[in-house]
Amino acid sequence: xxxxxxxxxxxxxxxxxxxxxxxxxxxxxxxxxxxxxxxxxxxxxxxxxxxxxxxxxxxxxxxxxxxxxxxxxxxxxxxxxxxxxxxxxxxxxxxxxxxxxxxxxxxxxxxxxxxxxxxxxxxxxxxxxxxxxxxxxxxxxxxxxxxxxxxxxxxxxxxxxxxxxxxxxxxxxxxxxxxxxxxxxxxxxxxxxxxxxxxxxxxxxxxxxxxxxxxxxxxxxxxxxxxxxxxxxxxxxxxxxxxxxxxxxxxxxxxxxxxxxxxxxxxxxxxxxxxxxxxxxxxxxxxxxxxxxxxxxxxxxxxxxxxxxxxxxxxxxxxxxxxxxxxxxxxxxxxxxxxxxxxxxxxxxxxxxxxxxxxxxxxxxxxxxxxxxxxxxxxxxxxxxxxxxxxxxxxxxxxxxxxxxxxxxxxxxxxxxxxxxxxxxxxxxxxxxx
Amino acid sequence: xxxxxxxxxxxxxxxxxxxxxxxxxxxxxxxxxxxxxxxxxxxxxxxxxxxxxxxxxxxxxxxxxxxxxxxxxxxxxxxxxxxxxxxxxxxxxxxxxxxxxxxxxxxxxxxxxxxxxxxxxxxxxxxxxxxxxxxxxxxxxxxxxxxxxxxxxxxxxxxxxxxxxxxxxxxxxxxxxxxxxxxxxxxxxxxxxxxxxxxxxxxxxxxxxxxxxxxxxxxxxxxxxxxxxxxxxxxxxxxxxxxxxxxxxxxxxxxxxxxxx
Numbered sequence: 001x002x003x004x005x006x007x008x009x010x011x012x013x014x015x016x017x018x019x020x021x022x023x024x025x026x027x028x029x030x031x032x033x034x035x036x037x038x039x040x041x042x043x044x045x046x047x048x049x050x051x052x053x054x055x056x057x058x059x060x061x062x063x064x065x066x067x068x069x070x071x072x073x074x075x076x077x078x079x080x081x082x083x084x085x086x087x088x089x090x091x092x093x094x095x096x097x098x099x100x101x102x103x104x105x106x107x108x109x110x111x112x113x114x115x116x117x118x119x120x121x122x123x124x125x126x127x128x129x130x131x132x133x134x135x136x137x138x139x140x141x142x143x144x145x146x147x148x149x150x151x152x153x154x155x156x157x158x159x160x161x162x163x164x165x166x167x168x169x170x171x172x173x174x175x176x177x178x179x180x181x182x183x184x185x186x187x188x189x190x191x192x193x194x195x196x197x198x199x200x201x202x203x204x205x206x207x208x209x210x211x212x213x214x215x216x217x218x219x220x221x222x223x224x225x226x227x228x229x230x231x232x233x234x235x236x237x238x239x240x241x242x243x244x245x246x247x248x249x250x251x252x253x254x255x256x257x258x259x260x261x262x263x264x265x266x267x268x269x270x271x272x273x274x275x276x277x278x279x280x281x282x283x284x285x286x287x288x289x290x291x292x293x294x295x296x297x298x299x300x301x302x303x304x305x306x307x308x309x310x311x312x313x314x315x316x317x318x319x320x321x322x323x324x325x326x327x328x329x330x331x332x333x334x335x336x337x338x339x340x341x342x343x344x345x346x347x348x349x350x351x352x353x354x355x356x357x358x359x360x361x362x363x364x365x366x367x368x369x370x371x372x373x374x375x376x377x378x379x380x381x382x383x384x385x386x387x388x389x390x391x392x393x394x395x396x397x398x399x400x401x402x403x404x405x406x407x408x409x410x411x412x413x414x415x416x417x418x419x420x421x422x423x424x425x426x427x428x429x430x431x432x433x434x
Numbered sequence: 435x436x437x438x439x440x441x442x443x444x445x446x447x448x449x450x451x452x453x454x455x456x457x458x459x460x461x462x463x464x465x466x467x468x469x470x471x472x473x474x475x476x477x478x479x480x481x482x483x484x485x486x487x488x489x490x491x492x493x494x495x496x497x498x499x500x501x502x503x504x505x506x507x508x509x510x511x512x513x514x515x516x517x518x519x520x521x522x523x524x525x526x527x528x529x530x531x532x533x534x535x536x537x538x539x540x541x542x543x544x545x546x547x548x549x550x551x552x553x554x555x556x557x558x559x560x561x562x563x564x565x566x567x568x569x570x571x572x573x574x575x576x577x578x579x580x581x582x583x584x585x586x587x588x589x590x591x592x593x594x595x596x597x598x599x600x601x602x603x604x605x606x607x608x609x610x611x612x613x614x615x616x617x618x619x620x621x622x623x624x625x626x627x628x629x630x631x632x633x634x635x636x637x638x639x640x641x642x643x644x645x646x647x648x649x650x651x652x653x654x655x656x657x658x659x660x661x662x663x664x665x666x667x668x669x670x671x672x673x674x675x676x677x678x679x680x681x682x683x684x685x686x687x688x689x690x691x692x693x694x695x
Contacts, residue, residue: 060617252535252590256543257504264508270516285502314620314643319636367633370500370625371585376616392502405630406501413506417492418458419629428488430460430467431437431474 003211007089007218014222021229025301028339031349032294033281039248047381052243057379061308064129067122071158074119075236078165081112085218098183106186113169113190116162123155123162130155137307140316142326147232147305154233161220168213170194171206178203238302239380245295246381251372254389257284285393288354289334292390299382300332309374309384315367322367324374324384330359331387356391365391366403437474439488440521450485452556453523455537457530458493459660465667466529466660472689473529473553479694480565484527490517494536501626508544511536515546529553529685531586531659532624538591552587554597554658554684561603561688572691574604579687580611580652582643582666583618584659597658600684604691609650619643623661644669648679655681 050056055072058065084097098105130138130151138148169191175182198206228234247253259280265271286292309324310316316323334355342348356362368388375383396402402410409419417424443450454477460470477484495510518526526548528534538550551559560566579601587593594615601608613619622632622639632638644666647655655670657663667681689695 250535250539250591252586253539254499256540257508260504260508261512261544264505264512268509268512268516270512284504312617314622314639315633315635317619318622318632318639318642320633322633363633366630367635368625369585369620369622369627369639371620372589373585373617373620376589389500389502392500393504394502396502397505402501402503403630406503406626409497409501409626409629410503410506413493413495413498413510417510418462419493419497420458420462422462424492425489427456427461427491428437428439428486430456430470431435431486433467434471 001092004090004092010219010222011086011089014226017226018229021226024339024343025229027342028335029294029297029301031290031335031338032292032297033290035293035295037245043248044244044246047246047248048240048244051246051379051381052239055379057381060377060379064126067125070115070118070122074115074122074162077115078112078119081165082218082221085214089218094181095183095185098185106188109169109185110189113166113188116165117190120159120162123159127152127155137311140307140310140323140325141321142310142323142329143305143307147329150231150233151305153227154231157220157224157227161217161224164213164217164220166191167194168210168217171198171210171213174198175203175206175210178206232303232305235302235304235380238298242295242299242302243381245298247295247383247386251375254370255386257393260284283394284397285395286387286390287356287394287398288349289331289338290349291394292331292355292387296383296387296390297331297335300328300335302380303328303332303382304380305329306379308377308379309382312373312377314369314371314373320363320367321361322364327360327364327384327387328382331355334359356394360391362395362401365395435471435474435478437488438485439490440485440523441488441490443485444521449522451483452525452527453518453521454484454486455526455528455530455533456486456491457528457533457660459664460529461491463660463664466663466683469529469660469663469683469685472683472694473685475689475694476557476560476566476685476692479692480560482560487517494533496532496536497626497629499536499540500624501629511541511544511546515541515544518546518548523548525549525551527551527553527556529658529660529683531584531590532661535586535590552591552593552596552658554587554600555593557684557688558596558599561600566603566688566692568603568688568691569693571693572604574606574654574687574691577606577654578609578650578652579604579606579654579656580609580647580650581614581656581658582611582621582647582662583615584657584662585618585620585624587658588618589616597656597684600688601656604687606654609652611646611650613646619646621659621662621665623665628661628664638669638672640665640669641672644673648673648675653679654687655679656684656687657681658684 055069058068087096088094129135169188172182173188173192174195176184289297305325307325313324338349341351365388370385372385375385412419412421416422456470459466492514493510494514495507499507526537531552534550534552537548581597581601598608620639621643655666657666663681663683670676670679670681
């Protein structure tokens with residue numbers, strides 16, 4: 001009974017913190033501009049199903065894709081067991097699903113154990129890739145101490161949680177021989193290997209071990225769920241809305257600015273002056289996160305810092321400062337900072353800082369070739385280029401601060417209608433020459 | 435070369451089947467003017483009813499938009515759309531992937547709706563229809579050619595097959611670079627980079643790409659974009675390989691193989 005009350009209390013505390021954090025994230029994303037979501041819902045659902053649920057784009061690189069799949073399936077399936085944990089915890093029962101499932105229950109428990117071991121192996125290999133093999137994409141400039149630590153915390157926590165399941169099952173199997181309260185599961189494939197280690201201990205101690213592992217696992221999972229919302233690991237949830245809201249246009253399309261269309265049409269006499277202009281932004285392009293579309297802000301929370309974008313970026317590959325992953329990390333850091341400011345009851349975004357310059361430099365955005373390699377590489381359909389273009393728009397239109405060579409190109413376009421300084425009258429000379 | 439312009443045809447009460455959008459590089463860049471002429475020769479030889487805008491053509495606005503100057507982009511775009519719609523243009527072919535992308539993807543929302551083809555797609559169609567006849571002058575048979583994907587053709591618009599189909603028609607030995615198709619490496623000129631120096635780094639992007647192309651052992655690097663042409667040609671020169679390795683546009687290869695030069 002005490003355990004049941006404690007469990008209810010644990011769930012309530014968990015619910016409180018999770019809800020608070022979800023609202024925090026929602027409010028920071030809402031700092032962004034609302035943009036209409038267009039295009040067929042069916043296609044959006046299809047993207048979500050194939051890319052987020054089906055992990056289609058992960059398989060461009062087979063080895064990490066396979067290991068990631070092990071963890072992913074383990075995560076989804078083992079969560080079914082968590083459902084049993086929660087019901088047991090509330091009802092004070094033990095393995096409540098077992099009587100309903102009969103012999104199938106043992107089969108399922110064995111499946112879970114195989115998955116748990118799969119997760120263990122995959123996490124171990126991932127730790128080796130990060131810390132021993134030191135894959136370059138996990139050690140580039142923006143991968144400072146916290147992003148690297150975050151990744152390791154996630155992997156180690158997942159391993160510890162899986163070990164807790166196996167240990168609990170081992171103690172449970174011994175207790176099944178000694179006490180009728182413990183529903184027989186039969187010998188389980190992996191955890192039975194631990195039985196010799198525990199067999200000699202007394203029943204009360206084993207009950208303690210089983211209970212400890214049970215509590216450790218369930219509070220571990222709940223605590224981890226809260227941790228995830230502060231971590232890059234949030235991609236396990238945000239990948240779904242992000243793939244749903246991802247743009248459907250061809251990758252080469254750059255979003256139109258209707259407010260500019262109105263002004264240019266008026267200038268060209270294509271539209272009567274004084275056409276009512278709704279949704280006129282404070283300025284053109286983006287200087288800070290509140291100028292960016294909400295979808296870009298959501299994308300920052302969907303990024304798990306895998307670095308596939310950066311490892312394919314031609315600018316980054318040739319030593320330029322631009323890193324598409326850093327663009328996403330900067331947006332998220334700025335979002336979190338703005339959120340903290342607002343909650344502290346202070347200035348919010350007016351803290352003397354902006355996304356442009358304080359997080360992302362002009363040198364970075366100027367280096368982008370808009371080649372779309374980053375967007376193509378992203379397994380969850382994040383598009384860092386959209387953010388870069390919005391920042392460039394601010395610099396070019398609000399500050400006339402584009403690089404001098406670009407300003408010269410603009411001038412050529414205005415006077416000669418070509419980006420180079422050639423007279424328009426010479427445009428057709430190619431047909432006369434040989 | 436006698437190239438019909440849209441204004442001449444309209445004055446005669448005629449209208450072409452397709453507009454050849456030449457683009458700024460195709461009009462002014464010495465090297466790419468040769469590509470423009472090669473493609474025009476192919477069109478003339480295939481007896482395509484086409485026209486160009488001549489001196490009426492202006493930049494699509496692509497580099498302005500990508501450098502952040504949306505005003506300038508839309509000025510160009512809306513003026514071009516007025517011109518194109520005024521002539522009743524329905525179908526456009528262009529040898530520039532940047533023009534192709536802008537005309538095809540970015541003009542519709544501003545009121546310009548056209549069927550837009552890149553010249554690689556149009557060449558593929560002509561080959562499939564038997565309207566391009568290759569002669570004994572085709573010395574590319576069995577020769578090693580590698581194809582460099584233009585970002586604005588490939589990733590931006592998913593055109594990976596057409597350029598390769600054109601090269602296959604030459605019966606050349608097509609060798610792929612390690613980074614090809616959706617993982618093709620940019621030449622370094624997109625996003626208005628063509629019009630300024632690169633940011634500080636430890637290497638030029640076009641050198642990185644050219645090294646990869648040279649490592650295939652191909653004696654011809656085929657391109658389908660004026661900016662890629664400049665970048666890869668410069669890369670080959672920097673590696674002092676311009677004697678052994680030629681950088682050619684698809685249209686030039688086909689025109690040569692047709693004996694049209």
